[in-house]
Amino acid sequence: MKMHSKGFKQKPRSKVVVSFFIVLSILILSTWMHMFVIGKSKIQMTATSIVGSTKKTIKIPLKCKDTTQTCPLNYPNRFKPAISSSETCPDYFRWIHQDLKIWQETGITRETLERAKPYAHFRLVIKSGRLYLHQYDKCYQTRDVFTIWGILQLFKMYPGQVPDLELLFLCHDQPGIWKKDFKKEGPNSTWPPPPLFHYCSHRDAYDIVFPDWSFWGWPEVNVKEWTTLQVAIREANERVRWKDRVPYAHWKGNSHVSLERRNLRHCNFSDKYDPMVHIYEQDWEKERGNGFKSSNLEDQCTHRYKIYIEGRAWSVSKKYILACDSMALLVKPEFFDFFGRSMVPLEHYWPIRPQETCRDLKFAVEWGNNNPEKAQDIGRRGSEYMMKSLDMKYVYDYMLHVLQGYGKLMKLDVTVPENATEVCSETMACLINDGGLIRQCMDDSLVMSPSVKAACDLPQPYGDDELKRFLEKQESAEKDVEKLTNDYWEVQNKILQKRIKI
Structure with a gap:
């Protein structure tokens, strides 16, 4: 019988193979049982640790100074998620195409963009992954603060994926760009309408819908950021x-x-x-x-x-x-709203x-x-x-997709105005040290590292016939409820009339 260099006898090949599969089976079974016992959250943590072992995790904590606060120069400007997207975004993402459709033919020129300025509270300029703010008017309470804060967290979530762009934002309750004011035909054509980002829109308006400030907290009424509140409501x-x-x-x-x-x-x-x-x-x-x-x-x-x-x-x-x-x-x-x-x-x-x-x-x-x-x-x-x-990652994914789609429409040189100020998480949070609810909401919603999973895939836009069928489905359900309700009250009225006669 041949000997190996170490002097051990070689086992028959069939026994080696059998032994190998027995040991492997035991290992797999024990691992499965361990996961089963420790529960779902631990399984998720295990998956995360595996991802972390194949790709170094980047941490982006707040870097607060004792004196004048400035934006760090070493923000990560690119990060490839370890897990590629294999899922399509929820259906409400399809409306992004509808909201941006009006500018597909013309694009957004400087002249078109500037016509939104009279309606806006502030202008945001995104250039090379950094954010610049030009404030025209103060928003109610901290709507502007947490809207801007949310976009800064998006930068941390998906470094390098938000394109260079300029946008104007309205913070009021009602939309600002109404269809009746913008005509496509005739000598007094005002087409295309100016693009204006806002928290909501209307069937008779052109405002581009964007997630509202409260997803990152509404300190004036003690409303916590959305992820924290989801856990509390679930409990x-x-x-x-x-x-x-x-x-x-x-x-x-x-x-x-x-x-x-x-x-x-x-x-x-x-x-x-x-x-x-x-x-x-x-x-x-x-x-x-x-x-x-x-x-x-x-x-x-x-x-x-x-x-x-x-x-x-x-x-x-x-x-x-x-x-x-x-x-x-x-x-x-x-x-x-957007969802x-x-x-x-x-x-x-x-x-x-x-x-x-x-x-x-x-x-x-x-x-x-x-x-x-x-x-x-x-x-x-x-x-x-x-x-x-409406998981918070989907909120960020929605923001990313609508900004990417909007950025593709830019037909202008993105420039930072002289009177604009660079803003970042540090300039917004570090100087707030009074222990109040504003800083608490910021701390609770702070993104500390890029997402290990890529954004979901943007679904295709509705075809005209498909959109018509979907809207008819909504309307049909409303009519079903209307009939049920009317039948109920018709019976109640007959009962009441009999009682009156008696």
């Missing part, structure tokens, strides 16, 4: 199960900002009539003095049904209401007609209490949409 949903919740519809907010909300107060309980809704006025001045003890959003997931109704325009409250696992009752919105256009009535929420708010709300609650499994299912799907399709 609240576990504490109070749907079947154990108050079988009424709930709304709490400031009713003074719109006629629709003031009318909602008329739906309240009386001695002769139970509208099946609980309406609560939110006095923010009083609440601030009380340390925000009665306004935690995660503490408001206690009713089976939650009402969404617009204020001056769209409201940031939509995502918090839908996340509660309650069946969301959406008083049909006039305005839309809501792909939601479908009866799948993610129950539609309410603005002109029949009280009657529709009462029937919705009656229907839900008589069909608890169906109502709970609508609430669950709406909540999953907020928790999964």
Whole structure:
């Protein structure tokens, strides 16, 4: 028998192979059992550690100085994620194509861009991965602060992937670029309309929709950044199960900002009539003095049904209401945000007609209490949409795709104005050291390292026929609910007439 150089006898090849597969099987089984026992979060951590071992993790902490704060010169300007994207973004990303479509033929020239200036609160210039701000007017509260903060975190999330561009941003509630003011034909043509970024838009407006400031926090009303709040609401949903919740519809907010909300107060309980809704006025001045003890959003997931109704325009409250696992009752919105256009009535929420708010709300609650499994299912799907399709990484992915698409339309030399100031995470956060809510929101939402996973793949735009079918699907569901509601009240009226005759 031949001997190896070490002098050991060689085992028959078949035994070596068998022994190898036995050992390998034991290792795989033990690893699987370990993962099974320690749970999902540890599996995710293991996957992360494997990625980290194949590609060095870059850390981007705040670099605060004791005196005058400046932007670091060594920000990473390129990073290739270890995990390439193999998923398509959620359907609401398809609307990016619709929002930018109006400039596809003409592009965005300097003249076109500057016509948006009268409507804007500030101009942002992105050049070589650095951000410059020219402020025209102060936004309400810290809307501008956290909008800009969010874009700076996007730079950290995806270094080197945001193109050079210039954009103008509006912080008001309502859109600024209305279709009626911009004509394509005729001697007084004002085409194309100026591009203006905004938190919401309207079917009769051209504003480019962008995630609102509250995803990074709204310190004035003690609203935490979205990821933290998602965890808190998810825990609240576990504490109070749907079947154990108050079988009424709930709304709490400031009713003074719109006629629709003031009318909602008329739906309240009386001695002769139970509208099946609980309406609560939110006095923010009083609440601030009380340390925000009665306004935690995660503490408001206690009713089976939650009402969404617009204020001056769209409201940031939509995502918090839908996340509660309650069946969301959406008083049909006039305005839309970036994520809501792909939601479908009866799948993610129950539609309410603005002109029949009280009657529709009462029937919705009656229907839900008589069909608890169906109502709970609508609430669950709406909540999953907020928790999964609106995960914070998708928010950043949306920002990246809309800015990349917008950047491709630039037909101008991107230049930094003389009166613009460079801003970065350090210049915004480091000088805030009072321990208040603004700095807390910044710390909680600070991106510390680039994403190990690439952004999701932007889905194809809607074809004209496909978009028409989708809008018809939404409208058909609304009509189904309208018929159910009208039939209910027709029966109720007949019962009432019989009682009167008796």
